[in-house]
Structures are given as C-alpha cells and as structure tokens.
Amino acid sequence: MHRTKVRIVEEALDANNTIAHANRADFDRAGVSVVNFMSAPGAGKTSLLERVVGNVPGVRVGVLEGDVQGSLDADRLAGLHVPVTQLNTDPSFGGECHLDANMVRSALDAVPLAEIDMLVIENVGNLVCPAEFKVGEDVRVMVSAVTEGEDKPLKYPLMFRTCDLVLVNKIDLLAHLDYDLDRFLYNVDQVHPGVRCMLVSARSGEGIDAWRDWLADVAHARQGAPA
C-alpha cells in the first residue's frame, strides 16, 4: 500500500513537470520572467507585492493570484493598475492547498503575456505542498515573517531549500517579539547554505528598495540588459 502511494506521487510529479515545461516554453516565447511567490498564510505576500509591482524600473509586472477562495488579494492589487488574474483552487470541498503546473496552465489564456515582462504567481499560503510543484517559474521567492518564529526552516525544509530568495518580513515588529534573528538566519543556512535573505517590512518600507531591485535584476537578466 505504501509502495502504491509513492508511485502515485511520482507519477503526479512527472505529469506536473511535463506541464511546467510547457508553461516555461510559453513564458520564454513571450519573454516573460516568472516568479513563484510563496509563504505561510498571513506572512505578507500581497503587502510586499503592493509595495513593488507598479514601480519596478523598466519592467511591466503582472500578477497571477492563487487562492482557495475569494478575490481579496487580487482586488487589492488591481487597484495598482497592473494586470491581475485570479485563480481559485476551490472546485469542491476544502480546495487545493497549492498551485500546480496544470492550474497555472489553465489560467494562462487570461494572463496578458504580451503586455508584461514579469509574472509574479502568488501561491496559496502554505509552507509544504507549494514547494513540491514547479509551475514553470524562473525563480522562487518565499516570505518568512518574524512573527512565525525562528524554527520554520527546520520544520519546513523543502520550502527554504528550493527558494532563491528569502524575504524576512515584518521586521518592524522585532522589538516587540522574543525572536532571535541570528538563530533564524543560522537555521536557514542549515537547510539552504548561501541563499540570500533580505530583511524587509511591508509596513515601514524598510528593505523594499532592495526587494524591488532584485526583481528588476531577474527581469533584466532575461532581457540581456542587466541594470
């Protein structure tokens, strides 16, 4: 029974990778850089996007919003006059806890790839399954809020291991928490040595320039014109 289960997971991931490659090919044809943006619920993904999506220098950013239900985040971002596409994972019961390549593919007709240079895919808030499914992205960015505690890299290692940038958010609250930032950074380094960590606050604006510049660099690397 256990063998069967593993086989099913592998087949699902093989199929996912095939579709992720097809997504990747579409993004390449359109010259669009893609960011898979992930975190636990409430870590601040949407707030961190609100801070930057309208003003990455020379880069037109679009957003694909993955949510179990509703369009709260898409509504927030649409106010910034960037193209936003909503993708709900709730066809029945509790909904899917992650985006996979096929869900993203099913939404691509609604994404104006010709009008953007970068697509940020805001995944469902979850530190486990989103990390298991490639969707055709160039890079993975995760947010870990300091309010979540220092132990998260050790408890959810795949998410931290497979990302290209860790945004350490809500640092405006550090003075009010029993949170050991050095311990967190040490834990990140244990599971993903050398990965870049950026200290940010969507609320105070601290670190937001660096986050915006990082996105610009990703887009410019594809365009062959580094900033």
Added chain:
Amino acid sequence: MHRTKVRIVEEALDANNTIAHANRADFDRAGVSVVNFMSAPGAGKTSLLERVVGNVPGVRVGVLEGDVQGSLDADRLAGLHVPVTQLNTDPSFGGECHLDANMVRSALDAVPLAEIDMLVIENVGNLVCPAEFKVGEDVRVMVSAVTEGEDKPLKYPLMFRTCDLVLVNKIDLLAHLDYDLDRFLYNVDQVHPGVRCMLVSARSGEGIDAWRDWLADVAHARQGAPA
C-alpha cells in the same frame, strides 16, 4: 478528467472516515477526549500547549505532535513531563501537509491511552488540508494569530467553519499592528456564525485560564462530571 479527480478525493475521504471511526472507538474505550489542534505555521500552537498541558485540573493530558520533519515541538513539550508522541509526515520528498486518520492510527500504539484523559493532536501547520481530514477527534480547536491579518476566515473558510473554538493568539502585539479585531470577528461570524472566539496571548498569559478551563470542560463532559 475533472470527474475522475473528484471521485478519487471522495474515495480517499471515505477511507479516511472509516479509519477515523476506528480511532474514535479506541479513544472511547480508553475514555480519552481528543482535540484536533490546527493553525497556520507559527501561529503559536505549541506555545499555547506549553501554557496548559501540565495543569488542566483533574485531567491528564497527552500530546501527539504532527510535523513534516524533526521533533522540535515534541522536545519542548516533553520538558513539561506529559506524554508526547512524535509523528513525522515526511517519508519522502516534501512530506504530507496534514495528518489523516491513518497516520494517527499508525501512531496509536505509541500513545499511552490508559494513562491519559485527553489527547491533543497538534496537526501540521496549514490552514487548508488539515480541515479536510477527520482523525477521530471530539473537538477541533484552531489558532489564528493577529499577526496573520483579518482576512483569513474568508480565505480559508473550511478551517474556520469546522472548528469548535478559535483561539485568537498574540493579542499582546495588537498595539503594534494595523489589525482590526472587530473586522476579524465579523469575518469569522460570516463563515461560522456563533463559534466561540477566545482572545489569548501565549506570551503574556492573557486568556490562558479560559483556554485551560475550556479544555477541562471538554474532558469533564466525557467523564460525565462537568466542572
């Protein structure tokens, strides 16, 4: 293809319910009340357990710790001299993002049911899938930290709809956040009218007595001796 997928989910849930009933029968025979304890990562489940598990009046509490990987939380609780059993969901790749009835069943041999009156099952940190799987519990308790924002009931409705108590944690941070508590409580009421919400802080101790008393009431209701 869509029909096939729904059928698989239903069969998985049917099988899960069958095993959940078997767990329930074992708990009944042992006279043990069971709490399925859920939240997003970092909401404070373990800290809220540390505050109460050793001193629920007249109730011997044991804990079953569900984690993708590691035993950090179990180690914290073991220091309180209550029986703690670790259950890891990571046989391969990224691990399971929730506990199901069969995972709990596989751990029951290691849980000293004869020596406890209440078993708290600390689920994997996730606001989606844990709500979909019964494990044989009497009650469901979820934690929503104020640092996660007011919108979570609307984005993850099944979790809020299926719980018997919402612990609103980290209220010691309210003065430092742009968080509208009334809006949050209104949102909870939209998806689960009348569910009890308890304001707590694992850090300051505020509200902890009420949380402990609520657990005592659950155990005493089974024992036929209400507090």
